[in-house]
Amino acid sequence: MGALLQLKEVTKAFGSLRVLDALDLDIDQGEIRGLIGPNGAGKTTLFNVIAGALRGDQGVITLDGSEVTRLGCADRCRRGLARTFQVPKLFVGMTVLENAEVAALFGNPEHQSRSEAVARARWALDLAGIGELAGAKASVLTTGQRKMLELARAIATGAKLLLLDEVMAGLNPTELQHACDSLRALQATGFTILMVEHVMQALMSLSHRVSVLFNGKIIMTDVPERVACDPRVTEAYLGKSRGVA
Ligand SMILES: Nc1ncnc2c1ncn2[C@@H]1O[C@H](COP(=O)(O)OP(=O)(O)OP(=O)(O)O)[C@@H](O)[C@H]1O
């Protein structure tokens, strides 16, 4: 299968800090790709540049065969790319269903009736495993439920590529299991997922391949088993004396 997302020599600096340095990355259609790297390596920056929230300084980004480098977030979203935020950005005064409905309308504003948006929102909530919370106010959700609503909103946009920034952070073991089940179900449904996750066990068990971001570049992309025991990765990611577990 071909690359759904392709980055060629993408560079992003904040002042003199070159966070992404001529970075190349290919994500294949239908895969779950893990992205790891130490704190501050630039994972969220990379997501922002892919999603269009930040403009890269150089480089080319291609989504499903079309260049999107100069498009903003909304246009990239309508072309099938949605992301979650490390800290959920929900409409807390709205219900869970309304939050997902707004995302459904945002992802497809022109060719969708309200009832279609509601149907898409319910489908997304079910896929994220929080369908039974549809009527609850977003403000009463637990951290784990908020994360799953973030995921549902990304799904509801109609995206085919989901960028998930630490959706498992702060989940209890039961929520973690549900989140893993939801991501596997999404992949089986045809979604492509690029995920940043510090919950290493979940990331390693879900990802087909894992890419490692360090010093502005992807230093390795391989199956989780090989990444976990590669000395370059343990050095970059956790320091010399510890393993990735
Ligand atoms: N808007 C910004 N302005 C200036 N510096 C920034 C900005 N955003 C991020 N940085 C810096 O860029 C570097 C990468 O940050 P980023 O948040 O992308 O890392 P990360 O890999 O997501 O880290 P974490 O694992 O802690 O979430 C950090 O040194 C950070 O301080």
Ligand SMILES: [Mg+2]
């Ligand atoms: Mg981050």
